[in-house]
Amino acid sequence: MTDWLFEPWPWWIAGPAIGLTVPLLLVVGNRMLGISGNLRATCAAVAPGKADFFRFDWKRVAGWNLLFALGIGIGGLLAVTFLGGGGEVAVSDATRADLAALGITSAEGLAPAEVFSWSGLLSVRGLVMLVLGGFLVGFGASYAGGCTSGHAIMGLADLQLPSLVAVIGFFAGGLAVTHFVLPLLFGGAP
Amino acid sequence: MSSTGTAALPAPSETGASPVGLRTGLFYLLAGAWFGVVLTKAEVISWFRIQEMFRFQAPHMYLIIASAIGVAAISLALVRRFVPRSVTGEAIHVPAKQWGKGVRYPLGGTIFGAGWALTGACPGPLFALVGSGLTVVTVVILSALIGTWSYGHLRPRLPH
Structure with missing residues (x-):
């Protein structure tokens, strides 16, 4: 009876499985769950430019994060x-x-094909959702010092107030886009 | 929670000290693969699920996030109580996030949330989406890198 493996997994498998990566990473390598660190590490490795933000030992500090993202x-x-x-x-x-x-x-x-495809990319809607959207994800996660994993899971599990404020921000931004920007993107321009 | 200015802010992930070796490297790769399987099989990487979440129309995402936080919180307390050192030999330490001027979390968070709703994906799912065959998401990852790069260069002039 392994049919369930091929069905979508329920929240009570997924949530605890995600939660358990927190102690797993800590106990094995003293690493805090957080995924957006790999974006900073990649910039540091590829094109640090003049920014102090990218002048750090990325292999030592965030090498694990690159492997985790690849995984x-x-x-x-x-x-x-x-x-x-x-x-x-x-x-x-x-x-x-x-x-x-x-x-x-x-x-x-997993996503609407009219936007999430190479042909969908080349439209106002595709550029806003994929290119501008991606830019905001990277900029915002770095500015806030973490994304969903680092703030919503790791930070909230550790009862950190800054993470709670960041998560409230995630929802403020997400709700604004859902209710005010998506209707414009799908109602008006192609 | 005193304000110490941008320069004194600790870098986000400068906690781990020991370099990644072959065995720990393989572990992080496998841990990531498991994480990616779970995100994909539970549809966390789906744009549709994220829309459902931002419209408060099903408990799916909230139950996943809440149970993940609960399990992580209990585990964290147990690790702090019973596991002083990691397998790699470091003293296990979860540093508190610095409040600074209190601007970066609400403002950065809101910017991130806008991107999350547009792309339907946060950084973890982006990689899983590419692996699942949605190759156009490499464009989103590239844009996220440009966003990170831009932040890094504007950082000295942004309030934190």
Whole structure:
């Protein structure tokens, strides 16, 4: 009976599995869970420029993070290749209706194909969502000193007030875009 | 929580000291792979799920995040109590984040959240998405690197 492996995994598997990476990384290597550090490390390795922010021993400090990120990519590949991941996402009817009102009718795959494809990239909508969106993810995570893993999981588990404020910021930005920017992107320009 | 200015801010991830060797390197790779499998199989990397979350229309993402925090919090307390040193021999230490002027967390967080809703992915899922075959997400990662690079160069002039 391994059928469940090929179904989408429930929250009570995923949440604890994610939570357990915190002690795992600490006990093995004294590392704090956090993924956006690899962005800084890559800049430091490839093009540090004149910024002090990128002048640090990235191999020693964040080498682990680059391997962890590479591993995440491999994990995504394994999940769709061997475990039936990446199929239709069973989002709620309410979300389906909201997205249909924007003109997004399929929940096939992990993201709407009209945007998340090479042809979708070359439109105002594609450039805003993928290029500007990516820029904001990198800029914001570095400015805030962490992303979902570092602040929402690691920081909140450690009861750190700065992380709570950052997570409230995540939702402020996310809600504003969801309710005010996405309607513009899907309603108006192509 | 005193303000000490930008220069005195500790760099985000300068805690680990020992360099990554072959065995620990393999461990981080495998830990990442497991993390990536979980993110993908639980649909955390899906743009649709992130929209559902920001519209408060299903508990899926909230239950994942809340149970992850709960398990991490309990584990953290146990590690602090019973595991003084890591396998690599370092004293296990989770430093407190510096509040500074209190600007970086709300402002940086809001900027990040806007990007999270646009791309439907935070940094972890970005890598899993590329692995899952959505090659166009390499553009998002490249943009995130340019965003990080821009922050790094503007950093001395930004309030923290």
